[in-house]
Amino acid sequence: MWWIPAAAAQTFMPPAATDIAKRVNSIYEFLVISSLISFVIVIVGLVYFIQKYKRKSENDKTAYITHNYTLEFLWSFIPFVLFMVLFAWGAKVYWDMRVSPEDAMEIHVNAKKWDWEFIYKNGRKITSDVDDKGKRIPPTMVVPVNKPVKLIMTSIKLNPNDKRDRAVLHSFFVPAFRTKQDIVPGRYTALYFTPTKVGNFHVFCTEYCGTGHSQMLGMVKVVEDNDFNNWVLGSEGGGPKELSMADKGKQIYATRACIGCHSLDGTPMTGPTWKGLYGSDRQFNDGTSTTADENYLRESILNANAKIVKGFTANQMPSFQGQLTDEDVTNVIEFIKSVK
Amino acid sequence: MAGAGSNYLNHEKGIMSWLTSRDHKRIGLLYFYTVGFFFLLGGIFAMLIRTELFSAGMQFTPELYNRFMTYHGVIMVFFVIIPGIPAILGNIIMPLQIGARDVAFPLVNLMSWYCYIAGAALGVASLFMGETVLWGIFGGADTGWTFYTPYSIKFSAANITAAFAAFVAGFSSILTGVNFVATVHKLRCPGMTMNRIPLFVWALYATAILQVLATPVVGITVALLAMENIFGIGFFDPELGGDPVLFQHFFWFYSHPAVYIMILPAMGVISELITAFSKKTIFGYTAIAYSSLAIAGVSFLVWGHHMYVSSQSEIAGLVFSILTMFVGVPTAIKLFNWLATLYKGSIQMQSPMLYALGFLFIFTIGGVTGIFLATIATDVHFHDTYFVVAHFHYVMVGGTLMAIMGGALYWFPKITGKMFNESIARMSFVFIFVGFNVTFFPQFILGAMGMPRRYADYLPAFESLNRISSLGSYVIGFGFIIALYVFINGWRKGAPAPANPWGAKTLEWTVPSPPPHENFDKIPTVTAGPYEYR
Ligand SMILES: [Cu+2]
Ligand SMILES: [Cu+2]
Numbered sequence: 001m002w003w004i005p006a007a008a009a010q011t012f013m014p015p016a017a018t019d020i021a022k023r024v025n026s027i028y029e030f031l032v033i034s035s036l037i038s039f040v041i042v043i044v045g046l047v048y049f050i051q052k053y054k055r056k057s058e059n060d061k062t063a064y065i066t067h068n069y070t071l072e073f074l075w076s077f078i079p080f081v082l083f084m085v086l087f088a089w090g091a092k093v094y095w096d097m098r099v100s101p102e103d104a105m106e107i108h109v110n111a112k113k114w115d116w117e118f119i120y121k122n123g124r125k126i127t128s129d130v131d132d133k134g135k136r137i138p139p140t141m142v143v144p145v146n147k148p149v150k151l152i153m154t155s156i157k158l159n160p161n162d163k164r165d166r167a168v169l170h171s172f173f174v175p176a177f178r179t180k181q182d183i184v185p186g187r188y189t190a191l192y193f194t195p196t197k198v199g200n201f202h203v204f205c206t207e208y209c210g211t212g213h214s215q216m217l218g219m220v221k222v223v224e225d226n227d228f229n230n231w232v233l234g235s236e237g238g239g240p241k242e243l244s245m246a247d248k249g250k251q252i253y254a255t256r257a258c259i260g261c262h263s264l265d266g267t268p269m270t271g272p273t274w275k276g277l278y279g280s281d282r283q284f285n286d287g288t289s290t291t292a293d294e295n296y297l298r299e300s301i302l303n304a305n306a307k308i309v310k311g312f313t314a315n316q317m318p319s320f321q322g323q324l325t326d327e328d329v330t331n332v333i334e335f336i337k338s339v340k
Numbered sequence: 341m342a343g344a345g346s347n348y349l350n351h352e353k354g355i356m357s358w359l360t361s362r363d364h365k366r367i368g369l370l371y372f373y374t375v376g377f378f379f380l381l382g383g384i385f386a387m388l389i390r391t392e393l394f395s396a397g398m399q400f401t402p403e404l405y406n407r408f409m410t411y412h413g414v415i416m417v418f419f420v421i422i423p424g425i426p427a428i429l430g431n432i433i434m435p436l437q438i439g440a441r442d443v444a445f446p447l448v449n450l451m452s453w454y455c456y457i458a459g460a461a462l463g464v465a466s467l468f469m470g471e472t473v474l475w476g477i478f479g480g481a482d483t484g485w486t487f488y489t490p491y492s493i494k495f496s497a498a499n500i501t502a503a504f505a506a507f508v509a510g511f512s513s514i515l516t517g518v519n520f521v522a523t524v525h526k527l528r529c530p531g532m533t534m535n536r537i538p539l540f541v542w543a544l545y546a547t548a549i550l551q552v553l554a555t556p557v558v559g560i561t562v563a564l565l566a567m568e569n570i571f572g573i574g575f576f577d578p579e580l581g582g583d584p585v586l587f588q589h590f591f592w593f594y595s596h597p598a599v600y601i602m603i604l605p606a607m608g609v610i611s612e613l614i615t616a617f618s619k620k621t622i623f624g625y626t627a628i629a630y631s632s633l634a635i636a637g638v639s640f641l642v643w644g645h646h647m648y649v650s651s652q653s654e655i656a657g658l659v660f661s662i663l664t665m666f667v668g669v670p671t672a673i674k675l676f677n678w679l680a681t682l683y684k685g686s687i688q689m690q691s692p693m694l695y696a697l698g699f700l701f702i703f704t705i706g707g708v709t710g711i712f713l714a715t716i717a718t719d720v721h722f723h724d725t726y727f728v729v730a731h732f733h734y735v736m737v738g739g740t741l742m743a744i745m746g747g748a749l750y751w752f753p754k755i756t757g758k759m760f761n762e763s764i765a766r767m768s769f770v771f772i773f774v775g776f777n778v779t780f781f782p783q784f785i786l787g788a789m790g791m792p793r794r795y796a797d798y799l800p801a802f803e804s805l806n807r808i809s810s811l812g813s814y815v816i817g818f819g820f821i822i823a824l825y826v827f828i829n830g831w832r833k834g835a836p837a838p839a840n841p842w843g844a845k846t847l848e849w850t851v852p853s854p855p856p857h858e859n860f861d862k863i864p865t866v867t868a869g870p871y872e873y874r
Contacts, residue, residue, distance in 0.1 A: 014790055027715060039705065046682070046697065049685070055619070062621075063620070066624070068623075071680070086711060093717035094658070165494070166490040168491045169488060179721070180723065185579075186583075187578075208483075210406070212402065
């Protein structure tokens with residue numbers, strides 16, 4: 001059966017640059033081969049019957065066969081089993097693709113019409129550039145090889161003050177990683193990957209977002225650990241030093257009155273302390289509870305009354321909807337995350 | 341019409357007699373003309389899309405491309421494939437097949453056509469609204485046929501009007517559905533038990549249930565969208581406290597069943613064609629009939645498979661994945677039943693049968709690639725790439741359109757009373773079939789390579805396959821021009837058709853071609869099943 005390895009080798013998929021991508025490939029190859037076999041069975045049967053039972057005369061008598069329970073059982077049951085295997089296999093790989101790895105390096109992704117911004121925790125922001133001929137150079141996210149990465153993504157408006165414009169859906173897709181995730185305005189979505197291959201990989205926007213959708217390209221550049229460290233140092237070298245995201249958040253904390261109600265050392269004031277807040281279990285007055293992740297913090301900042309923390313009262317904290325930009329909110333959240 | 345006797349075509353004369361007709365056959369023909377017109381329009385948009393994608397770089401502008409893509413989708417889905425088989429072939433043939441003089445509510449039937457016309461008019465009007473992008477007059481919606489929020493919230497008269505057009509056309513679909521359910525329940529002739537109705541009728545019945553239950557949801561969704569736009573009430577807009585993903589849930593709650601509104605009737609047509617041209621009783625009547633109902637039922641529970649990466653929860657994704665696998669089983673059952681029907685038949689390769697076999701070939705590919713997408717881990721890669729585009733064209737175009745063509749040729753003698761030119765009809769099949777595969781097979785590979793859909797421009801690496809695909813689309817276009825010629829030429833110059841040119845056994849072939857105004861002089865009494873070839 002020479003064609004089985006041949007079919008498997010010719011998958012047309014881009015190079016697999018993560019372990020998950022290799023596992024997706026295995027499912028894909030299994031699908032290709034089993035589909036080919038089913039297809040061949042159906043078509044060979046079809047062609048054979050057409051030949052064999054060609055009409056000879058207008059008075060041909062045909063067999064009167066209405067059913068055959070054994071056959072019908074078999075051709076329902078075999079596909080069923082095959083489908084269940086595929087479901088379970090796909091579910092396993094999907095699950096591993098979607099759980100947050102331990103100690104992942106976090107990078108923020110802002111999607112806007114029609115460009116990407118990649119922001120590192122140290123404040124370094126990668127945006128697209130333009131070459132001498134006026135051609136767009138897509139932004140490149142640099143990540144170290146073999147280290148888990150978590151992207152925290154949201155969609156922002158070009159101009160936060162434009163009341164008529166809307167942030168829209170986008171989707172972050174890296175074919176070489178076999179993973180994608182929609183980016184939804186008004187919340188954070190996450191995407192995880194652990195690149196195992198050094199190289200440059202395309203990023204596409206795969207959720208239709210309007211005129212510039214197909215131009216919304218980016219790059220992920222996977223480099224050796226050393227090179228990554230040099231790159232990070234390089235960024236901290238020349239030029240005025242960028243504040244880290246958490247430091248920018250701290251400025252907001254100090255200047256936008258949060259400091260009046262939220263402590264950093266564990267003492268409750270008008271509002272709960274921020275010490276150890278991120279990742280902790282929050283109990284609410286109405287008896288429900290949740291884990292304090294990025295989306296919870298975002299909601300608490302923009303719409304404090306949505307959930308009231310146990311022991312505190314509603315209508316104390318002003319709503320910051322429209323007061324803080326999406327970037328401000330993300331920075332404050334990074335600051336809260338840093339208050340351990 | 342000397343000597344031809346009175347039939348539904350010459351029973352009354354004049355354009356008004358058509359526009360006010362309550363005869364199900366005439367209404368079916370009205371649908372045929374209008375749907376045919378929109379098929380042509382949607383096809384032109386398809387050619388424009390493929391022309392833009394013929395080379396890397398821009399041939400037109402992205403603004404124009406996005407409108408081509410939107411109108412191709414909106415027209416083909418809402419104005420061609422959804423009404424296609426039920427409203428044309430179903431309307432004309434279904435009452436004949438169950439021995440009825442008409443549908444249960446003839447006036448409602450006429451009303452449904454006017455809803456269609458109103459929706460269509462709105463759709464065409466929207467082309468001239470919004471920001472103008474061509475020659476100072478053409479604007480139009482640029483949201484894609486899915487109208488996803490928040491993009492579609494950005495106020496544009498064109499976006500809202502196009503969505504509203506789909507909403508109004510939805511009523512035409514609901515009215516047809518209500519009518520068919522009532523007709524199947526109430527107007528079967530004596531002896532025509534539910535186990536004796538032809539499989540085409542079973543398929544239309546299952547479809548009608550979907551039309552009645554699912555279509556209102558899209559109506560409500562569009563209404564909410566309009567309220568959001570006009571009154572600023574937040575449903576889907578995050579800036580007003582709404583949830584954009586909620587829209588996707590609503591949309592697919594309708595549009596996944598809509599996928600089966602498009603394909604189930606096609607499956608019904610195929611059952612008729614395969615039995616008639618192999619002169620053999622259907623294998624597994626009950627299995628095929630009930631698998632239609634099973635598909636219709638489960639199809640309400642799988643909408644989330646369009647949203648695996650939309651930020652719905654992982655658990656939800658897994659549930660939708662396994663439910664989607666369940667839909668695969670009845671689909672496979674149907675395919676094997678049709679194959680088994682050919683076994684020991686007396687097979688004649690007339691052009692309608694060619695289309696039916698073409699359906700089997702293409703639908704098999706469409707079906708197995710559906711499993712690639714139901715499997716959640718691989719779907720994360722394929723979602724919103726050309727793989728999906730290829731898959732649903734294999735199912736919708738390769739499946740439904742093949743069935744429409746096969747069915748239209750099969751019933752052409754009955755509808756018009758004329759025979760068409762068989763060899764030219766075969767030629768149309770060859771062009772459409774080959775062109776189709778050349779167009780859409782490369783798109784599976786493009787999708788595997790990672791090319792996203794709805795791209796006005798692409799990386800140079802994708803160019804050669806796109807070029808093949810574009811060339812294929814012109815071949816399909818040519819095939820349909822031939823098919824159009826077959827229809828026009830057959831109707832004008834065809835030889836008179838006998839009552840039963842194919843030697844088929846269902847009731848419509850017992851009345852003259854074309855049938856008289858009220859179908860049957862005397863309502864028949866049935867004593868056996870629909871496929872009694874012995
Ligand atoms: Cu996009
Ligand atoms: Cu679906």
